[in-house]
Amino acid sequence: MNKDYLQLEFDNLGSEANYKLADPTLVDYYKRLNNREILINQDIDDWIVEWTQEIVEWNREDKDIAIAERKPIKIWINSNGGSLNAINELINICNLSKTPVHAIGMGKCYSAGGLLLMGIPKGNRYILSSTEALIHDGSTGSYGDTGKVLDDLERTKKIEEDTKRFILSHTKITESEYDKNYRKNWWLDANEIIEKGVADHIITNIEELF
Incomplete structure (x- = not known):
């Protein structure tokens, strides 16, 4: 049986529940856990371990349930991006x-928020009509000795090659189109997101979000 996270929170309050209201933010957080929802509205590296642990825990709860009968996990993305290593772990x-x-x-x-969207299994990637995606090149973030800067540059080139392969394999973007655009801030509106295969479907009925 799935955990009732909100009930657990009230149980933890004990007798304090008689005179202390729960933090509304905390109530909303546990409500989302009960619904198997992860809300990403900050830098992606901030909560990566907790998000991945929740997904593992929900799979543990479901291990004796047929896959077709399992309650899906929903990840809501509204993010400026974050760490590439972190997003790869979540993907x-x-x-x-x-x-x-x-x-x-x-x-x-x-940035990394767009990579997460395209990295979800195909057929399960939804957007609103107002959604935008941004694809851009990486940053070395390097300073110091020339040798260290060059080492960081080589690492960044490797990361960019891996990211290119990832994008080409998870979207309909062609190699020539990618090479033409990735050195700039490449913005995609909702229709372009679908056209380029970054996502699969624009939501037009609110009931699709249930």
Whole structure:
């Protein structure tokens, strides 16, 4: 049986529940956990370990349930981006998950947020009509000795090659189109997101979000 996270929070309050109202933010957080929803509206590296652990835990709860009968996990994305290493970890967990994982792009799917959207299993990637995605090149973030800067540059080139392969394999973007655009801030509106295969479907009925 799935955990009732909100009930657990009230149980933890004990006798204090008689005179102390729960933090509304905390109530909303546990409500989302009960609904198997992850809300990403900050830098993606901030909560990566907790998000991946929740997905693992939901799979553990479902291990004796047929995949077709499992309650899907929903990831709501409205993010400026974050750490590439962090987003790769979350994408890997989403693709290892036997419990279906769906993503809904809302407003901003920038940088690593866009990679997360396109990295969710195909067919499960949704956006609102106002959603934008941003694809751009990397940053070395390097300073100091020439040798260290050059080492960082080589690492950045390797990361860019890996990111290019990832984008080409998860979208309909061609190599020539990618090479032409990735050195700039490449903005995609909702229709272009669908056209380029970054997501699969624009939501037109609110009931699709339930």
